[in-house]
Amino acid sequence: MFFSVVIPTYNRLPILEKCVRAIARQTWHPELGIQAYEVIIVDDGSTDNTIEWLEAHRDEFPCVRWLQQEHLGPAAARNLGLQVAKGDWIIFIDSDLVVTETFLEAHVRRLIQEKQRLGIEEITQVPAFSYGRVINTCNFEEPTSEPYKVIDFSAAYFATGNVAIARHWLEKAGLFDTQFQLYGWEDLELGVRLKKLGLRLLKCPEAVGYHWHPPFSLSQVPALIQKEIERGRMGVLFYKKHPIWEVKLMIQMTPFHYFLWAILSLGGILNEKTLAPLLQWLINIGRPQDALEVARIFLNWYNVRAVYSAYQEQALQQPH
Incomplete structure (x- = not known):
């Protein structure tokens, strides 16, 4: 299993630094069959020196590569990332999400569990995707110290803040609709098309991501x-x-x-x-x-x- 982690970003450099450092530190047990993973960052026209920071830290993150586009929105950014992704599995996270070291492993274990339940030989043919837990936090210094709260519950079927899915299901559904250039709904719209294909949502609370946002003012x-x-x-x-x-x-x-x-x-x-x-x-x-x-x-x-x-x-x- 080779994973491509696709991360669109727009003017989020301070938290992106934490996001990249966290996703670049993944560990897993060899028996899970994970070959390797890559991280693809798609800069959606940022003006905060995002690319300059990535270039300056190239040696620190050998699994990370990046692309640039005009400010066209997250749907176009994710599609661009998918165009160059090498993985047969895709993980989408947002650039303000800080994950744990076992984040990738947790997604894989949940998908393997579903594969065994269905008795399917090839894991990419499992008609399902895993959806990790997203915990909202205002704690910039230690985002992973935030406990899970009732308001963190999500009833969304497909949301790209923390999801792992076989690449071919995305291609079969038709990828993200780039007409969604303003804020909202591009991921849930794709979710409607995935649901029509019969894909099952697999809750995976062990794959934790901490979604940082500044305290309200x-x-x-x-x-x-x-x-x-x-x-x-x-x-x-x-x-x-x-x-x-x-x-x-x-x-x-x-x-x-x-x-x-x-x-x-x-x-x-x-x-x-x-x-x-x-x-x-x-x-x-x-x-x-x-x-x-x-x-x-x-x-x-x-x-x-x-x-x-x-x-x-x-x-x-x-x-x-």
Whole structure:
């Protein structure tokens, strides 16, 4: 088994350094049949000297190579990584994820377990992929010290923060759709196509990745709002490609979601301006995560409105 770890990145150099050092330190038992692995970093037009850092540390990470592209988004970046990948198995992680030394081994053990359960001789033919655990943390110095929390649970079927899959299944599904150039949904859209192929999701909590993000602050609010607007617009693109109820629920394009966030935000009265004093107070007393959860009241309202706005725009553009 030869693995290619594909990591798209955009202006995340400080945490990328930790990500690379962690993934480059993998260990495993010889009987698992792992031949080797490579790490492919695709720089999506960064302006923070990412490539210069990688070149300066070339000798430190012999298993790492990198590519550059214009800022085209993670879907295009992952596809570019797949084009040059040598592995028959692909692992996707994000560039702000710090994994443990047994991360790769854990994914392999879970896949072998499924192969044995099904009695399939060739492991790449196992109709499944393994999905590791992602633990969110604000601890930059020691991200792997963060415990698992209830809010870390994910019900996603296919998300590229921490997943291992045979290359041929990706090729059969058609890779990532590069129309998803704004924030959100490109991995879950591919997941819908993988589900149609009958692939089974294998939970693999032993393959742990620690997803770092800076502690919430009010300075982040404009960027978070923009992400929610982009996610709403890409959600409608997702639904256009797969007009099914499951996708409607994912992108929150239902009357229930619209009225839920309208009520919780008091029709927009509870917004980034009116809630700013409360958010800052929570931050000041050392509870930035609670502040972020409160902020989700207006962030989700932005998202739902963006969904409905994009859907209405699309309807107007269609010929009558």
